[in-house]
Amino acid sequence: MRANCWTGRNSVEVLDVPDPRILNSRDAIVKVTSTAICGSDLHLYDGYVPTMRKGDILGHEFMGEVVETGSGVPNLSVGDRVVVPFPIACGACNACERGLTSVCENSNPNAGIAEKFMGHSPCGIFGYSHMLGGYAGGQAEYVRVPFADIGPLKITSDIPDEKVLFLSDILPTGYMGAEMCDISPGDVVAVWGAGPVGQFAIAGARLLGAERVIAIDRFPERLDMAASKAGATDVVNYAETPVLEALQELTGGRGPDACIDAVGLEGHAASALYAYDRVKQAARLETERPTALREAILACRSGGVVSVIGVYGGLMDKFPIGAFMNRSLILRTGQAHVHRYMEPLLARIEQGDLDPSFVITHRMALDEAPQGYEMFKNKQDECIKVVLTP
Amino acid sequence: MDRRTSDGRTRRGATGLALFSLGLGSAQVGAPGAVAQLVGADDSPTSRLVTRWACGVRELAAGLGVGSSSAPGPWLWARVAGDVVDLALLGTVAARHPARRTRTLAAAAAVLGVAAADVATARRATGGGLRSDELSVQAAITVNRPVGEVFDYWHDLTNLPRFMAHLEDVTLLGSDRSRWTAKAPAGVEVTWEAEITAHTAEELIAWRSVEGSAVATTGRVRFQPAPGDRGTEVHVAIEYRPPAGRLGSTVAKMFGESPDQQIHDDLRRFKQVLETGEVVLSDGSPEGTTASRQLRQRPAQPLSPSS
Ligand SMILES: NC(=O)c1ccc[n+]([C@@H]2O[C@H](COP(=O)([O-])OP(=O)(O)OC[C@H]3O[C@@H](n4cnc5c(N)ncnc54)[C@H](O)[C@@H]3O)[C@@H](O)[C@H]2O)c1
Numbered sequence: 001m002r003a004n005c006w007t008g009r010n011s012v013e014v015l016d017v018p019d020p021r022i023l024n025s026r027d028a029i030v031k032v033t034s035t036a037i038c039g040s041d042l043h044l045y046d047g048y049v050p051t052m053r054k055g056d057i058l059g060h061e062f063m064g065e066v067v068e069t070g071s072g073v074p075n076l077s078v079g080d081r082v083v084v085p086f087p088i089a090c091g092a093c094n095a096c097e098r099g100l101t102s103v104c105e106n107s108n109p110n111a112g113i114a115e116k117f118m119g120h121s122p123c124g125i126f127g128y129s130h131m132l133g134g135y136a137g138g139q140a141e142y143v144r145v146p147f148a149d150i151g152p153l154k155i156t157s158d159i160p161d162e163k164v165l166f167l168s169d170i171l172p173t174g175y176m177g178a179e180m181c182d183i184s185p186g187d188v189v190a191v192w193g194a195g196p197v198g199q200f201a202i203a204g205a206r207l208l209g210a211e212r213v214i215a216i217d218r219f220p221e222r223l224d225m226a227a228s229k230a231g232a233t234d235v236v237n238y239a240e241t242p243v244l245e246a247l248q249e250l251t252g253g254r255g256p257d258a259c260i261d262a263v264g265l266e267g268h269a270a271s272a273l274y275a276y277d278r279v280k281q282a283a284r285l286e287t288e289r290p291t292a293l294r295e296a297i298l299a300c301r302s303g304g305v306v307s308v309i310g311v312y313g314g315l316m317d318k319f320p321i322g323a324f325m326n327r328s329l330i331l332r333t334g335q336a337h338v339h340r341y342m343e344p345l346l347a348r349i350e351q352g353d354l355d356p357s358f359v360i361t362h363r364m365a366l367d368e369a370p371q372g373y374e375m376f377k378n379k380q381d382e383c384i385k386v387v388l389t390p
Numbered sequence: 391m392d393r394r395t396s397d398g399r400t401r402r403g404a405t406g407l408a409l410f411s412l413g414l415g416s417a418q419v420g421a422p423g424a425v426a427q428l429v430g431a432d433d434s435p436t437s438r439l440v441t442r443w444a445c446g447v448r449e450l451a452a453g454l455g456v457g458s459s460s461a462p463g464p465w466l467w468a469r470v471a472g473d474v475v476d477l478a479l480l481g482t483v484a485a486r487h488p489a490r491r492t493r494t495l496a497a498a499a500a501v502l503g504v505a506a507a508d509v510a511t512a513r514r515a516t517g518g519g520l521r522s523d524e525l526s527v528q529a530a531i532t533v534n535r536p537v538g539e540v541f542d543y544w545h546d547l548t549n550l551p552r553f554m555a556h557l558e559d560v561t562l563l564g565s566d567r568s569r570w571t572a573k574a575p576a577g578v579e580v581t582w583e584a585e586i587t588a589h590t591a592e593e594l595i596a597w598r599s600v601e602g603s604a605v606a607t608t609g610r611v612r613f614q615p616a617p618g619d620r621g622t623e624v625h626v627a628i629e630y631r632p633p634a635g636r637l638g639s640t641v642a643k644m645f646g647e648s649p650d651q652q653i654h655d656d657l658r659r660f661k662q663v664l665e666t667g668e669v670v671l672s673d674g675s676p677e678g679t680t681a682s683r684q685l686r687q688r689p690a691q692p693l694s695p696s697s
């Protein structure tokens with residue numbers, strides 16, 4: 001089959017590889033009909049995630065048709081249409097029983113590697129390094145889906161792929177980012193990053209009743225989408241406006257009640273900003289990558305929530321622990337526990353509360369994945385989300 | 391030599407150094423200018439470039455290598471080489487900016503301190519060798535099943551090869567005796583007889599090899615309900631005393647480079663089998679969790695039909 005493989009830093013290639021087979025009785029094989037490129041894939045592409053190997057098949061956002069099932073998958077039949085959650089989860093461990101499927105205790109065969117980096121291991125993830133399982137991903141014609149008896153969501157209506165594909169990751173991720181904010185009436189939520197995940201964090205915050213949602217990014221087309229499609233009430237272009245000052249102004253000096261980091265470890269910093277530098281000096285901020293997280297902590301109102309859904313990999317310098325501790329902030333975070341959001345969010349899509357396909361800007365064939373990665377990475381042609389069809 | 395204490399010391403040293411590398415490396419990659427100034431060099435484009443790419447990335451690579459490899463020896467020696475590079479760079483800085491010599495010397499002293507720790511740890515990691523008199527490992531895991539079920543599964547010793555990587559077979563011989571067959575590298579098989587020495591339902595199973603076995607081994611596994619309905623805690627301790635000579639080195643090899651890792655992985659598989667019904671496989675680890683596979687992953691691609 002054809003599959004999009006990681007072949008080194010800044011390099012992916014669509015190669016011929018063997019077809020997947022059933023390895024465990026609870027496996028299914030899915031013929032992929034739609035798959036997307038995620039901001040998390042860019043962290044792999046850019047070489048920030050250790051334990052990648054040349055030839056690893058990428059992709060953790062995908063859906064398709066069941067073509068084979070193992071003996072332990074009574075719920076699915078050949079021909080079923082399914083969306084597959086990106087965290088691989090067993091459904092039986094303590095974490096899964098609590099709904100925390102992205103920290104499933106059984107799905108990472110390489111947990112020993114992850115423990116050395118992180119103390120304990122999170123779940124295995126499709127196409128997301130060997131530290132997180134060494135599972136082949138879904139940017140391919142076919143994919144093996146472990147624990148298919150509890151993971152995949154069956155789509156029984158004829159709703160198009162594009163409206164349900166993002167149930168696999170970014171819609172639940174954005175929604176969980178908003179849910180972690182404990183939104184109550186009157187709350188103002190600020191969202192760093194107006195990428196696809198940020199768009200759904202904005203939409204989620206509105207669905208959960210936020211009074212105002214402020215989108216922060218530097219790409220006008222992303223900020224436009226946030227305001228016109230996702231439901232942001234205000235936008236801040238951090239390349240033009242000092243963010244902390246703008247947020248003070250927009251919240252009457254209180255600071256947002258909750259701040260969502262939808263940027264992650266490849267945060268970018270606007271240069272030569274007066275206010276930024278002032279804060280930088282005062283707080284001794286030094287390195288450039290976790291800018292959004294540091295800024296979110298400084299901006300948040302005292303006693304508020306900082307919700308981190310942007311992905312981080314290892315160790316962070318200059319964490320503003322003073323602001324965090326002295327102002328009673330709450331930090332919540334995690335890879336999304338996608339399983340528990342799929343059904344309720346599908347219901348909302350079917351009711352017409354939400355059409356997640358608004359984030360798609362580019363549709364390509366699987367064979368064009370390398371161009372897709374380049375466009376998405378460099379935001380060429382106002383690229384926001386790429387969907388590939390095998 | 392007591393294998394466990396020496397191993398523990400090396401590992402703790404290695405982890406500390408890995409964290410130091412990661413911390414320093416992140417700072418060098420993230421804020422090369424600040425780091426360069428700190429050691430007395432100019433914050434110039436060249437010094438930033440050197441700091442970021444020659445030092446920072448190397449520190450990060452060494453940090454990840456030491457932290458992730460279960461045989462950190464080579465990475466630790468790479469760190470020592472890196473320390474030498476740092477000292478050489480600092481030498482150049484000192485020659486060029488005599489006025490800032492104090493700062494540069496302080497940095498050099500710090501690097502020398504780190505280098506000494508690197509050398510000591512690297513020597514422990516590569517010098518210790520696998521041949522030692524006794525292997526002693528222990529580990530614990532919580533299984534989300536009732537204690538009776540967890541106990542019963544282990545109590546049927548014929549189940550052990552399903553989750554203990556080095557075991558090929560356990561055959562019951564009656565009256566608390568059993569024959570254990572282990573596989574060592576190069577297709578060598580090692581067999582010994584064991585007897586149950588203690589047995590308390592839902593609490594404890596202990597065993598040891600019988601007098602005169604090729605391998606002297608004892609093991610204990612304790613079961614106790616985890617608090618608040620969290621299943622069952624399983625605590626295992628195993629000792630092996632390999633015989634002298636060739637067979638001894640074969641037995642030592644059976645546990646690979648990292649016996650600690652191996653017992654943890656065994657328990658992980660035990661948990662997988664009880665909680666999910668089988669050992670969980672991936673493309674990178676098609677045999678399931680094994681210490682050696684974690685070191686040498688195959689690409690995350692389906693196996694070819696012939697394999
Ligand atoms: N927690 C999860 O389960 C989960 C799931 C999917 C993705 N993610 C993560 O979410 C993050 C975003 O994903 P995406 O697909 O939207 O990626 P993306 O790269 O399209 O979006 C990131 C956005 O952040 C903006 N940005 C960069 N620096 C900024 C700053 N200092 N302030 C404000 N905005 C800034 C960029 O301009 C970009 O628009 C990534 O880190 C990704 O790994 C997490």
Ligand SMILES: [Zn+2]
Binds near residue numbers: 060086169
């Ligand atoms: Zn994703």
Ligand SMILES: [Zn+2]
Binds near residue numbers: 092093106107
């Ligand atoms: Zn689980």
